[in-house]
Amino acid sequence: MSDKKIIIDFAEDGSLDMEGHGFSGTDCDKAMKAIEDALGVQTARRNKAEYSKAAGQRQTVRQ
Amino acid sequence: MSHQTTIKTQIKDLDALKAACEELGLELCENEEQRMYSSRVVRPLVIKCKGPYDIAVNKQEDGTYALATDWWGGHVAQEVGANFSKLTQLYGVHKATKEARKKGYFVTRSVNAKGQPRLTITGRTL
Numbered sequence: 001m002s003d004k005k006i007i008i009d010f011a012e013d014g015s016l017d018m019e020g021h022g023f024s025g026t027d028c029d030k031a032m033k034a035i036e037d038a039l040g041v042q043t044a045r046r047n048k049a050e051y052s053k054a055a056g057q058r059q060t061v062r063q
Numbered sequence: 064m065s066h067q068t069t070i071k072t073q074i075k076d077l078d079a080l081k082a083a084c085e086e087l088g089l090e091l092c093e094n095e096e097q098r099m100y101s102s103r104v105v106r107p108l109v110i111k112c113k114g115p116y117d118i119a120v121n122k123q124e125d126g127t128y129a130l131a132t133d134w135w136g137g138h139v140a141q142e143v144g145a146n147f148s149k150l151t152q153l154y155g156v157h158k159a160t161k162e163a164r165k166k167g168y169f170v171t172r173s174v175n176a177k178g179q180p181r182l183t184i185t186g187r188t189l
Contacts (some may be wrong), residue, residue, distance in 0.1 A: 006184040010152040020065040028065035038162045041072035
């Protein structure tokens with residue numbers, strides 16, 4: 001079972017915060033983009049440390 | 064975690080808006096009279112409120128919808144929140160739920176520590 005999840009909190013001022021958990025590299029972009037675009041206009045974004053890890057690095061570690 | 068984003072909600076989906084209205088016990092109507100303090104005007108889309116004033120749902124040039132009402136006396140604020148806050152929150156909840164389910168994800172609704180609606184989206188295809 002995947003540990004990935006997206007959490008969305010809806011604020012009173014009409015904005016919402018959306019956060020990806022358990023994703024690796026840029027996988028979160030694809031998962032979250034459709035929902036982000038459907039909801040409105042992005043006003044801020046913060047990449048976590050995991051975002052910088054490219055998915056390809058996992059294969060290198062396994063070898 | 065991977066990334067965090069803040070979105071300003073834009074109303075684009077009338078089905079989601081209708082669901083938000085229903086959750087607040089209100090009705091989204093077509094070609095209906097909007098009641099205001101000193102006038103009544105027929106609008107293409109109106110949210111009928113329980114109090115004396117209604118909310119116009121006006122389509123904008125960019126395809127989004129803007130809400131407009133008479134705030135006098137606090138009647139509308141009591142039903143949909145100051146500056147449409149409750150209505151906008153619930154619109155976002157219903158729109159995000161709809162989009163996530165369209166992609167086959169599971170959606171769980173709860174309340175966060177601040178008392179705000181929260182959706183948790185999971186699924187094997189995430």
